[in-house]
Amino acid sequence: MICLSFETDGCSDELIDEALRLSRPVPGRLTFFCASRYPGLTTGDWRGRRWELALSPAFASAPDPAAELDRLMREMPEAVGLRARDGVAGHAVLRAVGARRLRYTSNTAPLFQAGLAPYPNPWGSWELPMYYMDDLDFVRPDHWPGAEAPFSPELLHRAVKMQGLYVFAFHPLHLALNTPGTAWHQANAAGPGDLDGLARRAFPGRGVRTFFLELADLMQRSGSPSFTLAEALDLYAARLPTGVWEGR
Secondary structure: OEEEEEEOOOOOHHHHHHHHHHHOOOOEOEEEEEOOOOHHHHOOOHHHOOEEEEEOOOHHHOOOHHHHHHHHHHHOOOOOEEOOOOOOOOHHHHHHHHHOOOOEEOOOOOOOOOOEOOEEOOOOOEEOOEEEEHHHHHOHHHHOOOOOOOOOHHHHHHHHHOOOEEEEEEOHHHHHHOOOOHHHHHHHOOOOOOHHHHHHHOOOOOOHHHHHHHHHHHHHHHOOOEOOHHHHHHHHHOOOOOOOOOOO
16 A cells, blocks of 8 residues: 655745646545645645645744644644654654644654554554655665665565555655755755756756656556555554544
8 A cells, every 4th residue: 555645845836736747647646744835735625636635843943842733733724644844753742643633643764664554653643654755765875884775666666566554755856856865965955946947957867756757657557546644544444453443
């Protein structure tokens, strides 16, 4: 079960539109984690959209996680989940998430592990761990000598062929720049943020964008849809014994 998700902090409307365009061949629906309200994602009836909205708060710079959540939920009341973009997801955050009846978090990253599944947080929500995150893939060679090169095709085939939950997390900026690694990103991320300017600076070889397009092509050819995280949670809920799932 594949879930394509996107983190949108620092994105322009152009970048969001480009991520939607690149995702068009993929059957199914998407999840966008938003730090603010984007017109292209939030106009019209949310029930007819091809995507689901979730929140992307920065808790490290917010002295009160509950207040930060309330602010974002006022801006995006249709949001159903959360991924903290700064990685902060302690007990205070999870309590605030549960109290506000958000259905899920997606903060942990046991990268590249097959057979993942949602698991319950103590305060009433569920965690849907990430199988793949673009920047956590391309930073590995910087910290793990001898690590496998980023963007392995095997990661894609495993997600399509094997049972389990496969949450992919991409950032539209890395898609636009086709980011291949940390040093290249640091040297090229600054500059004009319009789509044409980013395209002129895009890496010409193998990077995040080519990896994403390979995934989209593989999903299309195999008929493997993308589920929103809430849809994936519902499908897992149907398999659980009575009493384990609370129907949230």
